[in-house]
Every structure is written in C-alpha cells, then in structure tokens.
Amino acid sequence: MKIVIVDYGMGNIHSITSALKYIGVQEVVVSHKSEDLQSADKLLLPGVGAFNQAMINIQKLELDTVLKNLVLIEKKPILGICLGMQLLCESSDEDGLHSGLGFIKGDVRKFDISPLSVPHVGFNQVKAPANSRLYTGLEELSDFYFTHSFRMQSGSPINAGICEYGQEFIASFELDNIAGTQFHPELSQTNGLKVLENFVKSF
Amino acid sequence: MLRKRIIFTLIYENGFFHQSRNFRLQRVGNIRWLERNYKFQSVAFSLDELIVLNASKEDKDMQKFAQTLKRLVDNVFIPIAAGGGIRSLEDAKTLFDNGADKIVLNSALFQDRELVKALTTKYGSQSVVASVDYKIVENKRMVFIEDGTLDTGKELQVYLKDLEGLNVGELYLNSIDQDGTGFGYDTNVVEELFTSLKAPLIIAGGAGNEKHLLEGLKIESVSAVATANLFNFMGDGLPNARKKILAEDINLASFVNKSL
Numbered sequence: 001m002k003i004v005i006v007d008y009g010m011g012n013i014h015s016i017t018s019a020l021k022y023i024g025v026q027e028v029v030v031s032h033k034s035e036d037l038q039s040a041d042k043l044l045l046p047g048v049g050a051f052n053q054a055m056i057n058i059q060k061l062e063l064d065t066v067l068k069n070l071v072l073i074e075k076k077p078i079l080g081i082c083l084g085m086q087l088l089c090e091s092s093d094e095d096g097l098h099s100g101l102g103f104i105k106g107d108v109r110k111f112d113i114s115p116l117s118v119p120h121v122g123f124n125q126v127k128a129p130a131n132s133r134l135y136t137g138l139e140e141l142s143d144f145y146f147t148h149s150f151r152m153q154s155g156s157p158i159n160a161g162i163c164e165y166g167q168e169f170i171a172s173f174e175l176d177n178i179a180g181t182q183f184h185p186e187l188s189q190t191n192g193l194k195v196l197e198n199f200v201k202s203f
Numbered sequence: 204m205l206r207k208r209i210i211f212t213l214i215y216e217n218g219f220f221h222q223s224r225n226f227r228l229q230r231v232g233n234i235r236w237l238e239r240n241y242k243f244q245s246v247a248f249s250l251d252e253l254i255v256l257n258a259s260k261e262d263k264d265m266q267k268f269a270q271t272l273k274r275l276v277d278n279v280f281i282p283i284a285a286g287g288g289i290r291s292l293e294d295a296k297t298l299f300d301n302g303a304d305k306i307v308l309n310s311a312l313f314q315d316r317e318l319v320k321a322l323t324t325k326y327g328s329q330s331v332v333a334s335v336d337y338k339i340v341e342n343k344r345m346v347f348i349e350d351g352t353l354d355t356g357k358e359l360q361v362y363l364k365d366l367e368g369l370n371v372g373e374l375y376l377n378s379i380d381q382d383g384t385g386f387g388y389d390t391n392v393v394e395e396l397f398t399s400l401k402a403p404l405i406i407a408g409g410a411g412n413e414k415h416l417l418e419g420l421k422i423e424s425v426s427a428v429a430t431a432n433l434f435n436f437m438g439d440g441l442p443n444a445r446k447k448i449l450a451e452d453i454n455l456a457s458f459v460n461k462s463l
C-alpha cells in the first residue's frame with residue numbers, strides 16, 4: 001500500500017504521516033510531483049490555513065489538473081482532511097468567494113453561530129451516516145478533534161457525517177472514491193486511527 | 204456536544220523532564236526514561252491534549268527542544284501544544300515543524316505584543332495558547348513572567364483585560380502557589396474573574412488526584428484541566444483517573460479501545 005500525501009506547502013504533515021505508518025501503511029510519500037501521485041494507491045489531501053492561498057498554491061503546482069485526472073477519471077481514492085476536505089468542495093467564502101476543486105457538491109461557509117466562539121476547537125461528536133465505510137467499527141456517535149472557522153454545507157446526497165456546534169454541519173462525506181473529514185483523524189486518538197484504517201481498507 | 208478536556212503538561216529543562224513545585228524544578232528523567240518507565244505513549248491514549256513546555260532557565264535551545272518534541276510526539280495522536288521561550292516567528296516555526304499543532308506564549312504576551320499578533324495572523328488564533336502564571340502577593344493575584352521569576356506588577360484581572368485585543372485562541376491559567384502541591388486547583392480564581400475573553404479556559408496548578416480534575420471539570424466555564432504531576436498521574440494513574448471521571452458522566456470524549 002502506497003499513500004501519497006499531496007504537498008502543496010500548507011499544514012503540519014508530521015502527525016498524519018506518523019498516523020498512516022502507525023496503522024501499517026508500508027509506504028507514505030509526501031510529494032507534489034505528478035509521477036508520485038500517479039503511482040499512489042491512494043491520495044491524501046491535508047491542510048491547515050486559508051482556502052484561497054491553498055488554491056493558489058495548488059494551481060501554481062498544476063495539481064488541480066493532475067488531481068482532476070486521477071480522482072475524477074481514474075477514480076483513485078482520495079481523503080481530504082480539514083482544509084483538504086474543504087478544497088474538494090465547489091466554493092468557499094473565506095476572504096471573499098473562491099472556487100475549490102469542485103470534486104464534490106458542496107460549499108464552505110463561515111460559521112454563523114453567535115454568541116458561541118469561533119473557531120470551533122476541540123473534541124466533538126459526529127453522527128455517522130448509515131452504511132458508512134469511514135466509521136466502520138465505531139459507535140454511531142464518536143468523538144473527533146476539530147479546529148476550524150468555516151464549515152461545509154451541501155444539498156446533495158453525499159453520505160455525510162454530521163456534527164453540531166451551534167448548528168449542524170458536515171463533518172465528513174464519502175462518495176465513491178472521494179472522502180473528506182472536517183476533523184483531524186490524526187489528532188483524534190484511536191477513533192481517528194480507526195477512520196484512517198477504514199479509508200485505507202475500504203476505499 | 205463540544206467536549207471538555209484533560210491535558211497533561213510536560214515540563215522540559217535542558218534535556219530532561221521535571222516535576223515542578225511552585226516553579227522549582229526537580230529532575231525526573233530524560234525522554235528515554237519517560238518512554239521506558241512511564242510508558243508515555245500508552246498514557247497518551249488517556250489524554251485529550253498534550254502541552255510541552257521548555258522551562259530551561261539560561262539557554263532555551265529551541266532546536267534541541269524541538270528535537271525532543273519531535274521524538275516525544277511520535278505515535279501520539281492528540282493535539283500537541285508547545286512553548287517556552289518563543290521570541291520570534293522563527294522559534295514558532297521550529298516548533299510547528301517538529302510536531303506542534305499549537306504554540307504556547309507566556310512572556311511574549313507582556314513583552315512583545317506585536318509578535319503575538321503576527322503569530323495569530325500567520326497561524327490563526329486557534330493555534331495560539333496564552334499562558335498566564337500568577338501568584339498571590341499581598342492578597343492580590345499578580346502575574347509573573349519569565350518562568351515565574353519576574354513580577355509584571357499587574358493584577359491578573361488587569362492583565363487579562365490587556366490580552367483581549369490579542370485574539371489568542373485559548374487561555375492557560377496557572378497558579379504558581381498551587382503548582383505541584385497536589386492540593387487541588389485554585390478554583391476560586393474562576394469565580395472571581397470577570398473576563399470578556401471568549402477564549403476557552405484551561406486551569407492548571409495543583410491537581411493531585413482525579414477528584415481535583417473532576418472538581419475543575421465541573422466548573423461550567425472551565426474547558427479543560429491540566430496537570431503536570433508526573434508522579435501522581437503517570438503509569439496507570441491517568442488512565443484510571445479518566446475512567447473514574449467518565450463514570451461520573453463528565454462531558455469528555457470517549458475513545459474506542461486501542462486494538463489497532
């Protein structure tokens with residue numbers, strides 16, 4: 001099993017690399033080269049930071065074209081984490097309205113939940129969707145670690161995991177070969193390791 | 204529902220981890236010792252978060268500290284906050300590059316507000332924890348910096364007011380008087396403080412057993428309780444404490460059994 005963590009210059013990839021190794025992935029490569037991405041069994045799109053800057057980096061490295069080909073045409077499995085999940089959506093309104101990769105029907109919008117504080121930080125419960133692959137072996141409600149100010153919404157059936165913080169929002173989705181988690185599985189103890197293991201095994 | 208947290212704080216000084224009592228440090232062991240005798244990585248499975256602080260007095264060698272941090276957090280899958288001696292963007296970057304998910308600022312909050320602002324702008328407020336140490340002097344809670352050695356001359360209440368414009372993500376409040384005593388937290392501080400800081404509150408200093416953790420967690424405005432007590436909470440201490448606290452129906456995350 002070879003997983004390539006897509007490197008577009010944003011986010012702490014130390015924990016996710018060590019988590020993938022911990023659950024037994026033989027080869028974990030961090031790269032933005034198309035030949036590396038091509039050779040991966042699965043892709044992982046990480047990320048912490050601002051949406052627009054991430055898209056600029058991705059376009060500069062021509063990763064948008066590479067990923068579109070690998071994910072939408074070749075159907076290579078991909079898991080987006082936190083900002084990485086948001087980038088898979090159609091748009092975000094962080095610092096103005098920006099387009100995302102658009103692999104999944106959904107949009108990212110700022111939390112509007114005054115007087116609760118934003119960002120939403122800490123462990124919170126996620127309700128798994130029925131027939132989930134990501135949450136296999138976990139309770140229907142499981143705790144995961146979040147840290148974000150923007151959250152995903154979607155009107156389409158994308159098999160979403162739901163979390164509540166002032167309002168319900170999409171904590172994860174899983175559709176065919178494309179999955180995303182707003183939470184950080186690599187910082188969510190055994191629950192998160194289980195989700196990563198499920199992605200590795202079932203996608 | 205957003206959960207409350209139990210945090211362990213490791214105090215590092217010149218290559219060794221320490222037990223602190225009223226900010227006087229007692230050497231316990233180096234990282235190998237911690238891994239071997241305290242089975243640190245398995246204890247970490249009972250935690251919600253880890254804070255690692257560099258309390259080296261003379262030379263806070265950031266590179267050496269970062270190397271220890273990197274090794275320590277390998278196979279620890281919870282958020283890691285690290286700090287102690289951050290004086291520049293470069294210092295912060297060194298810690299982020301070596302496994303920190305957040306950084307902890309203390310003296311800089313008082314001495315270099317521009318740095319604090321630059322860090323929250325660059326990494327986001329959720330990545331910056333404001334650590335405030337206080338000690339009772341003539342019946343007033345006074346804030347100390349530089350590892351508790353320098354009195355800022357500011358009362359806690361005033362000091363926290365000054366922090367409001369800094370947009371920090373969390374507040375870590377540590378009582379120097381209670382630190383390492385095992386007598387329990389200064390819970391009064393929470394009731395007596397009126398702060399419009401919206402940042403989540405972590406209380407530290409004084410926890411000696413799970414009853415103290417429980418006492419802290421039961422206070423509504425407390426988001427997290429921290430302990431640095433290596434002697435009482437390492438080994439099976441912390442896993443057992445967490446079990447007992449969960450049995451009290453406290454709003455903590457639960458994790459599936461480690462059978463991976």
